[in-house]
Amino acid sequence: MRTYLxxxxxxxxxxxxxxxxxxxxxxxxxxxxLSLGMISPFMQVLFERRAAPVSTAPAAAVAAAPARPRLDLGSVLPPRWRADADRLLLDARPLVALERICVVFLIVFLLKNLSDYLQAFLMVSVEQAAIRDIRSQLYAHLHRLSLSFHHGRRSGALISRVTNDVEYLRASLAAGISNLVKDSLTLAGCLFWVFFVSWKLALLSLIVLPPAALSLVIIGRKMRKRSSQAQERMGELTGILQETLAGARVVKAFGMEGFEQRRFDRANQGFYKAFVHLRRVSAAARPLSEYTIVLVAIGMLYLGGREIFVNRTLEPQQFMLFVGALLTTISPIKSLSEVNANVQQGVAAARRVFATLDTAPEIVDRPGAQVLPPLRDAVRYESVGFAYDAARPVLHDVSLEIRRGQVVALVGSSGSGKSTAMDLLARFYDPTAGRITLDGVDLRDATVSSLRAQLGIVTQETILFHDTVRNNIAYGLADAGDEAVRRAAQAAHAHAFVARMPQGYDTVIGDRGVKLSGGERQRLAIARALLKNPPILLLDEATSSLDSENERLVQEALERLMRDRTVLVIAHRLSTVQHADRIVVLDRGRVVATGTHGELMEREGPYRRLYNLQFVA
Structure with missing residues (x-):
């Protein structure tokens, strides 16, 4: 209940x-x-008035004749309205009364259908606005969460949470408000007439409600469990779909289409079974409630008929009103039984959505965090340690200094901790030991936005978006002019191939830049970092996707643009870092050597061994 509230x-x-x-x-x-309540006067106008011929007997005899009992619907009205209703419908000539009651019917049903249309339109507006807000809030929170959250989960499962789970919330909101309020009030109106006509018959009809309600509660509990299972299976299915479409090139290259098809089919079958089980349970709610009402209606038809034909305690128009009201309860009760089913599915989805929203970001601004001014002195790693989990530390007691304007290279074999050390400077993670400072300020004491505003990053995995070349280069810089974009592309040696594209800088490059070669994607990423013109550049394998000629040209451009800037660069190909001011060699998360290229080559150690493996051999 708390989740739904x-x-x-x-x-x-x-x-x-x-x-x-x-x-x-x-x-x-x-x-x-009101439309139900008009059944009795309508029948009185049609049948009682026709059955009562104009009497020629003396007035005293007429007065002495017993009056035929009829339902006093006016008793639910104020006295003045009661007199007006009798005069309008019962005291007029039969044909006039019929015309009047038909006009009233038209007005009542016009108001009924108009109000139904307006409530449906307004509820869709409210429901979709709420779903929009939930989806937007969930998307924003996913971006606030640290990389450790994303690395521990399949992206397809998170996509499913934003799409499929939120869709379940939509159905739950619609059922929980529209159906619950409208059908509850409609049911109350029907029950009013049922009790008004014969409270004894009404009480008899309510005997079966407790067992019916209990069965719906049991069904609701089962549905919550089945719905949660179905949503989990959909998350798995979406995850496989996202992975295989993103990795279509690898799937084809290794001939794994059949394997991936079987993996997808297993997940698809799992969702099929979970959804069928869910529907098997939810489908029982509607017929169960309907059959219960039909049983009640049949019983009331029999008992009401006895009251008319045997006991003569009910008038025919009274009984017709009773039956009409009782049968009209079927539709709202069926809808209300589905409310529980939809709400239970929505609660299961809401728990998954709220579990994500309640996950606290690990990287947040501390109270009183200061805005970092541009780098003036140095960035320092002071006895930094880091572990993704306690059992597997990645960095151990790393200490190094990157002075303003220096180019410092991180070198080491795969898995030595180079990328992790760079991620810590960008504050994608916080150190688990030690600290990193910028001009003596612990990065954890500064605002994240002011830190990252000083950083330009080119990652090992080139990330481009399904957008134009211009927008990809100017990503994060909405006010960048065309000339600035062109100069950045020229500096990264991207202008030539962009100019050959059909729409030039307005060419859409496809999802993840699929229309470009690896080298072209890398150069656009470099142009994006250069356009930002940051004080600090983080280059992770920045030229690893370029051929030798373009690598040389880009390296020259980077050296020219890196003047008076602080650069932290990672490269497996040591030719790209030979001119660095200092090289830091990492091995299994520890700093094992530092110095210039010449200094490190003069002594035996891991750097010379790596260099010889790449060049001498």
Whole structure:
């Protein structure tokens, strides 16, 4: 219940529209009840007036004749309205009364259907606005969460949470408000007439409600469990789909289409079974409630018939009103039984969504965090240690200094901790031991935005978006002019191949830049970092995807643009770091050597061994 109440809290900003929708629901229920209540006077106008010929007997004899009992519907009205209703419908000539009651019917049903349309439109507006807010809040929170959260989860499962799980919330909100309020009020109006006609028959009809309600509660519990399982299977299915589509080149290259198809089919079959089990349970709710009402209606038809033909305690028009009201309860009760099913599915989805929203970001600004000014002195790693989990430390007691304007290279074999050390400077993670400072300020005491505003990053994995070349280069710099974009592309030696594209800088490069070669994607990423013109550059394998000629040209451009800037660069190909001011050699997360290229080559050690492996051999 707490989860569902939290979900309903997203409707609060739209209270005005929600109140208007509820007002329309109240009008709908009132006109529905009024249309039922008109059954009795309609039958009186049609049949009693026809069955009562004009009497020629003396007035005293007429007065002495017993009056035929009839339902006093006016008793539910104020006295003045009661007299007006009798005069309007019962005291007029039969044909005039019929015309009047038909006009009233038209007005009542016009109001009923108009209010139904308005409440449906308003509720869709409120419901979709709330879903939009939930989806937007969830997406924003996913970006606030640290990389450790994303690395521990399949992206497909997170995509499913934003799409499929939120869709379940939509159905739950619609059922929980629209159906619950409208159908509850409609049901109340029907039950009013049922009790008004014969409270004894009404009480008899309610005997079966407790066991029916208990069965719906049991079904609801099972549905919550089945719904959660179905949503988990959909997350797995979306994950496989996302992975295989993103890695289509690898799948084809290794001939794994059949394997991936079988893996997808297993996940697809798992979702099929989970969803069928869910529907098998949810499908029982509607027929169960309907059959219960039919049993009640048949019983009441029999008992009511006895009251007319045997006991003569009910008038035919009374009984018709009773039966009409009783049968009209079937539709709202069926809808209300589905409310529970939809709410249970929504609660299961809401728990998954709220579990993500309640996950606290690890990298946040501390209270009183300061805004970092541009780098003036140096970046320092002071006895830094880091572990993704306690059992597997990645960095051990790393200490190094990167002075302003220096180029410092991190070198080491794969898995030595180079990329992790760079990630710590970008504050994608925080050290588990020691600290990193910028001009003496611990990065954890500074705002994340002011730190990253000083960084330009080119990662080992080139990330481009399904957008134009211009927008990819100017990513994060919406006010960048065309000339600035062109100069950055020229500096990265990307302008030539961009100019050959059909729409030049307005060419859409496809998802992850699929229309470009690896070297072209790398150069656009470099151009993006150069356009930002940051004080600090982080280059992770920045030229590893370029051929030798373009690597030389890009390296020259980088050396020219890195003047008076601080650079931390990673490269497995040592030719790209030979001119660095200092080289830091990492081995199994520890600093094992530092110095210039010449100094490190003069002594035996891991750097010379790596160099010889690449060049001498």
């Amino acid at each position: 939290r979900l309903l809290g997203f409707l609060r900003p739209y209270g005005g529209r929600l109140a208007a929708a509820i007002a329309c629901m109240i009008l709908y229920a009132a006109t529905s009840a």
